[in-house]
Amino acid sequence: MLPEFSTVIWVGSGLLLGWLVWKTGIGMLRSFTQLPPDPPPSGELRKVKRNFRCDVCGVELRMTMAPDEDPPPPKHCLEEMTEVAPLYD
Numbered sequence: 001m002l003p004e005f006s007t008v009i010w011v012g013s014g015l016l017l018g019w020l021v022w023k024t025g026i027g028m029l030r031s032f033t034q035l036p037p038d039p040p041p042s043g044e045l046r047k048v049k050r051n052f053r054c055d056v057c058g059v060e061l062r063m064t065m066a067p068d069e070d071p072p073p074p075k076h077c078l079e080e081m082t083e084v085a086p087l088y089d
């Protein structure tokens with residue numbers, strides 16, 4: 001006796017859902033275990049001294065190394081940080 005068509009649909013979508021959940025789980029696991037890319041050799045980096053401030057939360061940081069002398073501003077709170085004059089030295 002053949003199973004009813006609706007049963008086939010339910011079982012099929014159940015399997016599909018399970019497969020999707022499994023795939024998503026594997027993908028998340030991969031993204032956790034994946035190592036960040038290696039930085040370029042230090043000879044290719046330039047020493048810079050630039051201060052940036054986040055206009056949203058007020059945090060300030062100093063950039064000391066960059067791939068070039070005019071690096072794009074880093075992002076914080078999803079906004080680009082603004083460059084500030086160093087307060088000392």
Ligand SMILES: [Zn+2]
Pocket residue numbers: 054055056057058059076077
């Ligand atoms: Zn911020």
